[in-house]
Amino acid sequence: MKFYRSHLLIGIDDSSLQAGVKEFETALRNELAKHNLTDEINILETGTLGYFGTGISMLVYPEQVTYVNLKLEYIPEIVSEHFLKGRIVHKYILDKLSSKYDFNYQGRIVLKNSGVIDPENIEEYIGTGGYEAWEKALLEMKPEEIVAEVKASGLRGRGGAGFPAGLKWSFTQPLAAEQKYLVINADEGEPGTFKDRLIMEGDPHKLMEGIMIASYAIGATKAYIYIRGEYKLCISRLRKAIDQAKEYGLLGKNIFESGFDLDVEIKIGAGAYVCGEETALIESMEGNRGTPRSKPPFPGVKGAWQRPTVVNNVETITNVPAIIKNGAEWFKGFGVEGCTGTKVYTIMGDVSMPGLCEVDMGTELRKIINEFGGGMKNNRKFKAALVGGAAGVFLSEKLLDVKMDFNSLNEYAAVLGSGAILVMNEEVDIVEMLWSVIRFFRHESCGKCSPCSNGNEILYKLINNIRNGEGKEKDLDLMLHIAAVMNDTSFCALGESLLLPVKSAIENFREDFLQRMK
Amino acid sequence: MPIFINGREFELKPGETVLEVALRNDIYIPHLCFHPKTGKAGKCRACIVEVEGRRGLLTSCNLVAEEGMKVVTDSKQVKDAQKIIVDLILSSGHHDCLSCEQNGNCELQDAAYYLGIERPSFDLAPAEIETDNSSEFIFVDRSKCISCGRCVEGCTRTVVNEVLNFANRGFETRISFDNELPMGESTCVQCGECVQLCPVGAIIDSRMIGRGRTWELEKVETVCPYCGVGCKLEMHVDRQKNEIIRVTGVEDSPTNEGMLCVKGRYGFDFVSSQDRITTPLIKENGKFRAADWAEVIPYVGKKLKAIKKEFGSDAIAGLTSAKVTNEENFAFQKFMRSEIGTNNVDHCARL
Ligand SMILES: Cc1cc2nc3c(=O)[nH]c(=O)nc-3n(C[C@H](O)[C@H](O)[C@H](O)COP(=O)(O)O)c2cc1C
Ligand code: SF4
Ligand code: SF4
Ligand code: SF4
Ligand code: FES
Numbered sequence: 128m129k130f131y132r133s134h135l136l137i138g139i140d141d142s143s144l145q146a147g148v149k150e151f152e153t154a155l156r157n158e159l160a161k162h163n164l165t166d167e168i169n170i171l172e173t174g175t176l177g178y179f180g181t182g183i184s185m186l187v188y189p190e191q192v193t194y195v196n197l198k199l200e201y202i203p204e205i206v207s208e209h210f211l212k213g214r215i216v217h218k219y220i221l222d223k224l225s226s227k228y229d230f231n232y233q234g235r236i237v238l239k240n241s242g243v244i245d246p247e248n249i250e251e252y253i254g255t256g257g258y259e260a261w262e263k264a265l266l267e268m269k270p271e272e273i274v275a276e277v278k279a280s281g282l283r284g285r286g287g288a289g290f291p292a293g294l295k296w297s298f299t300q301p302l303a304a305e306q307k308y309l310v311i312n313a314d315e316g317e318p319g320t321f322k323d324r325l326i327m328e329g330d331p332h333k334l335m336e337g338i339m340i341a342s343y344a345i346g347a348t349k350a351y352i353y354i355r356g357e358y359k360l361c362i363s364r365l366r367k368a369i370d371q372a373k374e375y376g377l378l379g380k381n382i383f384e385s386g387f388d389l390d391v392e393i394k395i396g397a398g399a400y401v402c403g404e405e406t407a408l409i410e411s412m413e414g415n416r417g418t419p420r421s422k423p424p425f426p427g428v429k430g431a432w433q434r435p436t437v438v439n440n441v442e443t444i445t446n447v448p449a450i451i452k453n454g455a456e457w458f459k460g461f462g463v464e465g466c467t468g469t470k471v472y473t474i475m476g477d478v479s480m481p482g483l484c485e486v487d488m489g490t491e492l493r494k495i496i497n498e499f500g501g502g503m504k505n506n507r508k509f510k511a512a513l514v515g516g517a518a519g520v521f522l523s524e525k526l527l528d529v530k531m532d533f534n535s536l537n538e539y540a541a542v543l544g545s546g547a548i549l550v551m552n553e554e555v556d557i558v559e560m561l562w563s564v565i566r567f568f569r570h571e572s573c574g575k576c577s578p579c580s581n582g583n584e585i586l587y588k589l590i591n592n593i594r595n596g597e598g599k600e601k602d603l604d605l606m607l608h609i610a611a612v613m614n615d616t617s618f619c620a621l622g623e624s625l626l627l628p629v630k631s632a633i634e635n636f637r638e639d640f641l642q643r644m645k
Numbered sequence: 646m647p648i649f650i651n652g653r654e655f656e657l658k659p660g661e662t663v664l665e666v667a668l669r670n671d672i673y674i675p676h677l678c679f680h681p682k683t684g685k686a687g688k689c690r691a692c693i694v695e696v697e698g699r700r701g702l703l704t705s706c707n708l709v710a711e712e713g714m715k716v717v718t719d720s721k722q723v724k725d726a727q728k729i730i731v732d733l734i735l736s737s738g739h740h741d742c743l744s745c746e747q748n749g750n751c752e753l754q755d756a757a758y759y760l761g762i763e764r765p766s767f768d769l770a771p772a773e774i775e776t777d778n779s780s781e782f783i784f785v786d787r788s789k790c791i792s793c794g795r796c797v798e799g800c801t802r803t804v805v806n807e808v809l810n811f812a813n814r815g816f817e818t819r820i821s822f823d824n825e826l827p828m829g830e831s832t833c834v835q836c837g838e839c840v841q842l843c844p845v846g847a848i849i850d851s852r853m854i855g856r857g858r859t860w861e862l863e864k865v866e867t868v869c870p871y872c873g874v875g876c877k878l879e880m881h882v883d884r885q886k887n888e889i890i891r892v893t894g895v896e897d898s899p900t901n902e903g904m905l906c907v908k909g910r911y912g913f914d915f916v917s918s919q920d921r922i923t924t925p926l927i928k929e930n931g932k933f934r935a936a937d938w939a940e941v942i943p944y945v946g947k948k949l950k951a952i953k954k955e956f957g958s959d960a961i962a963g964l965t966s967a968k969v970t971n972e973e974n975f976a977f978q979k980f981m982r983s984e985i986g987t988n989n990v991d992h993c994a995r996l
Contacts, residue, residue, distance in 0.1 A: 399814070416811065421687050421707055574792060574811065574818030577677075577689050581733035584816040585767050612729040615702050616690040 131169035133210065136186040136242060138176035140328050141360055146182040147199075154199050158206045168210055174329020176242040178221075178482040186242060193221045235485040236461070236469050237445045241329030246364055249371035252332035258377060260448040264340045265385050268451070273344035274300050277447065279455035281467035286312055286403075286440030287518075287544050288620075289466075289533035292447075298427040299345045299435045307347040308436040310412070310426075311338060311444055313354035313361070314396050314403035317516030318567060319547040322471040323441035325483055327354075327361040330445070331368040335391070337444035339377065340451055342389050345437050350391045353408050355398055365393055400571035401621050405438040406430075407573065418575040419619040442471055442546075462488030466532035470543070474500040476550035477507060488532040492522070495531060496550055507552035511636065515544025517564045518624035521557060521631040542627060557636035558643055562590045564628045572621065579622025582613040586629070593643050603633050603640055646712040651719060657710045664692050664705040667718065674718050675727055675756035677734070677791060677844050679706040682902060683798035689791070691730050691756055694718045702726055724760060731756045736765035737816070739774050739788040740845070747846035750859040753791060769816075779829030782911040783840055784851035785820075792818050796839035796848055804838045804904055820847075837910040841894055841903055850911070853891040857883050862890055869909040872967040872994060873974075876901035876909055889913045949985065958986035967994040 137143075137152055152170065159165055176184045181195040192215055194205065201219055208214045244251035252258070264273055278293025299307060311334070315323045327334060334352075342350045354362060369391050372378040380388045394412050396402050402411045406420035409431045430436025446468055450458045459467045466488040472495060473483045480501030486494075492512065496502065503509055512522045514531075520541035522529065529539055536543050551560065569583040589606050592598045606629055614626035633640060647654040648666055655670050662685065667674050677689035685706040693702040697715035702723060705716070717723065735757055742748050770788065777785040792811070797820065800809035808831050812821035822831035839848045862881040869876040877898030881891045892910050894903035915921060925941040926933040936944075952960055963981040965974050974992065981990040 421685075569815060572815035574814045574816070575688055577691075577734050577737075577791070578730055580792070580815045580818060581737050581767075581769065584737075585733065585769055588768060609729060609733075612726045616693055616704075616726055616730060618687055618690065 131167060133168045134188040135168060135170045136173045136176065136188070137170060138174065138178075138184045138186070138242060139172045139360070140175040140325065141358075142180070143175075143183050144360065148183045151183050151197060151199060151202075154202050155206070158202045159210065162206060162211055164206070164210055171245055172247070173243060174241045174246045175325045175483070177238070177325075177484065178480060180481050181221075190215060194219045195221050236449045236458075237326055237333070237442055237471055238329065238483075238485045239449075240333065241325065244330070246329055246331055247367050249332055249368070249375060252330070256452070257332055257448075258336055258375075260452040261336050261339045261377060262383065264451050265343055265383055265387060270300055270344045270346060273340060273451065276455050277344070277450060280450045280458040281455075281462075281465070282443065282446055282450060282458065283466065283533060284440055285442035285446075285470065285546070287317070287515075287542070289543065292439060292443050295427060295439070296341070296345050296437060298425070299437050302346075302428070302435045304346075304435050306349065306432075306434045307345055308431045308434060309338060309342045309345060309347040309350040310405075310408065310431065310436055310438045311350065311352040311354075311441055312403060312405065312408060312438055313352050313358070313441045314408060315355060315358075315441075315545070316398075316400035316403040316571075317518065317545040317547055319475050319513075319549050320473055320516050320545040322473050322483055322546055324358055324361055325473075326441055326445055326471065327358070328364060331361070331364045332372070333448060334365075334441060334445050335368050335372055335377075337447040338391060339372075339382075339389060340447050341437070341439065341444055343387055345435075347437070348388045348390065350389065351394050351412060351431075352391065353394045353396055353402075353412055356395045357398065362393060362395065369393075399573070400567075401573040401619070404619055404621065407619070408438065409436065418573045421618070463530070463532055463535075465534050470531065470546055472499070472531075472546045472548050474548045474550065476512075476548075477504045477552040477555070478502065478550045479504045486531075489530045489535065491528050492531055492548070493527040495548065496527075500548070500550065503550070503552060507554070509550070510553045510555055511551045511557060511560075513549040513551070513560065513564075513628070514547070515542040515627070516547040517567050518542070518621075518627060519544045519547065520627050521560070521635055523635045540627070541631070542624075557632050557639040558590070558594055561628060561632040562594050564632075565590050565625070568621070568625050576616075576618035576622060578613045579617045579619075582609050582617075582622065583625065585609060586625070593640060596643055598640070598644055600641065600644060603637070607633060648710050648712065649715045651717060657712065661710050662706055663694060663696075663708045663710045663714070663716055666710050667705065667716075672718060673755075673759060674705055675731060675759060676706055677752055677756060678793040678795065680795050680842055680844075682803060682896065683795050683842065686794050686798065688794050689730070689734070691727055691734075693723055693726060693730075695720055695723055727756075728760045728762060731760055732762050732766050733769065734791050735762060736767035736769040738790065738847075739770050739786075740765070745789070745846040746849045746854055746858075748858055751846060752844035777828050778851060779827035780833065780835060780851070781829065782835050782851055782907070783828060783833075783837065784849050784854065785828055786847055786849075787819055789845050790820055790847040791845055792820075793844055795842040795844065796820060799838045799842045803902075804836050806832070806834055806836065806838075808833045809839060835907045835911065836905065837907070838904055840910075841905075850891045852911075853881075856888075856890050857881075866895060869905065870968050871906075871908045871912065873971060874900060876905055878905060878909060880913070887917075889916055953985060959989060961985050961987055962989035962991070963987075965990070965992050967992065 159168055176186055183197040184195045186193045205216050208216050240255055274293055274296045282292045283289040284292055313323055338350050378389055399417050401407045402417040404419050405426055407417045411417035426436045426438055462468045469485045470488050471485045475481050478500035484499035513519050514522055533543050565586050569587045572579045572583045574580045589602050610626040610629040614623045617623045648657045650667055650672055655666055657666050664674055675691040677691050678686040687704055687707050692705045694705045695717045696703055775787040797809045801807045808822050810821050812819050812825055822828045863884050865880045865882055869878050877895040879893050879895055880889050883890050892913055894901055894905045896903040924935045927936045965977045978990045
């Protein structure tokens, strides 16, 4: 094995690919070769480094500095200054303020390896202790013990609703069925949410390991990853991960001579938001029109092809290996009572450092915005945060100290949802924001039930009227009334959840609406 | 224990839904997508009720009735929500009741009347009315469609012709024949099951347009004259003109459960056709002339006897019709075998 004096981690994700990271990497290699540095400096491809909108980024060890927004023409300067002479080129590194932010994921769970290991190399994952939990689960634990451990950990679903994962598994585990399925919900349709993408891009093997443990726990010999088609890089990395796991005997028939078989297949979705809803997802997987099914029966009892099916979010399952390896008690050391573990957030909008972070459940919104989002961009005044995605809530300044976990947000009639945080400064008009939320819902309503398809249409007309200065104050009451009926009577949570943004926008930012009526 | 609906007690049958118990006991709950034949769909959401001890509003069409359940169908909360739901549906299309063929026979009209909705309140109807008259017997007006899904369910699961489905999503959802073909160019066989099931005037018999409203027509139940299946149907008759205006299937007939084929439903114009043969005819010198039964029966008998005598029994064959009854068919084959003495007897349904 070679020893390098320096390691350069280059973040490969969809946005850096768009910025031309591959070309950059080749040029960098050539430049290093020109200076005979190839044997001293190692270039590693890794998942996202955790920033968003920063183009090509590169993390340099051992100095732990991050270059962002890199361009081809910076290469000669960086190589000769930094890698040859050891002087960091400060003008290209992340904002000087950045030293005060905690971009260090080492203590975290889901993103622990992201931006650290090469996600396309199973050995690097194994080198971090990967697949030990799978071995432990399969060889030392009974399925019901795994379910009990996950139950005890308090892990709740990260797909939006926060349903306890262990409890969900406990319904399916005891069922005697010829075939059961595990389905990983990687549809990630919530606007502004891309945490699952970054998890899969950064550490696909951890998801694979979680899938293996969960499948064994519920007795599923077939697992599907239902992933949105736009996630090309995730798909190719997951495919590689599956192939490598098969090669290493971690998947397939009679794994570790245990008698347990498992096959994992990727199903590619066509991009409808409603297909993230678990029963619509199953319909779509079966090749039907993607509309939700009525519950009960719940998928855990009758799901894909009428067989017991557990549907879990990517992030939920990615937490599982660490729980099995370190135990439920360890996991409960993160987060708060009733809402254990960490949560991955994507922070967008008017903050200095849009990106993602993984913090304890129960961390205050203010802290997330200020410390992990880098605070307000250009020191503008905070106005609102849309928390939980399009189906989320517009929170005002008053609520900035809310603790971000399922229970605390509930107290404010808000939701954690998918973990998307969209921050808006004083210049943002909430009318515009609500307009785009309603436009989104109107576009994504599947049309199965009347309150949602008709309700969204009329809400869209009403908000358009307001936007065009033709609205009346009583339209606001009408909008609230319609959204409330949609909430009470829609077939699925898509139609139900529009009430949250409508109500919070109109109630917390009424002035913005009245402004348009003058 | 019984179930309580609006304070009244009702017996329940195993597996029945709350909507079914209510309807069986003449308690009206608006319901636009449920139909006994196509079952619950949960699409219209108009059938909501409140149940004591359960949170929120529940759709009664997929709520299994339980003993001791206390259901309220007419609380303010229920009716307020129903009013918005039905008003939105009514507003979503061109439900011009005055000129609509389903006027008086429309389930949306029933729901709106029950809820006291005088006119649509929302500006939702599409600018253009989209009709399809490419099919011979069936007229489609998509601007009246409420996406209840009954026709789709009926076409794909009841008659299993698999022509109808939904295209697009959300407010733009529309019924589609095959892959968005005009109905007349699709693989539709015009069985009319979709017409039978449509709760509104979106898919109707094209030949009934403008020929009488539902209450002006007399309904006569009878058996289809075409084949031996014996589907029960209802003729909608204009007595004054002595014309059949339309035919519908009888839903509670065990033979056909409301289904009919294209002939049974639409092939009734022969009844008043000018070309119809109303007397027996005898061909003389290459031309037919009218005759009466008294003349014809002995005439045929004489001829048959002569043929049998000269050429033998097997020179004669008998072909009968599916339009007559089983008993008549039985008598005919008996006649062929024992009187004529041949097994040469067949029936048009073999064709
Ligand atoms: C309209 C709609 C969209 C959804 N989209 C997603 C999604 O993209 N990803 C996801 O994991 N869950 C999504 N969900 C939630 C799923 O229905 C389901 O609750 C979740 O996948 C369960 O996994 P969990 O228990 O691990 O959270 C959506 C729900 C609704 C109603
Ligand atoms: S609420 Fe109704 S129309 Fe809206 S997405 Fe769900 S099922 Fe489809
Ligand atoms: S007439 Fe029959 S075959 Fe044609 S669309 Fe209607 S139900 Fe289907
Ligand atoms: S055409 Fe009639 S039966 Fe078919 S979906 Fe529309 S309203 Fe329902
Ligand atoms: S009748 Fe129950 S939802 Fe339509």
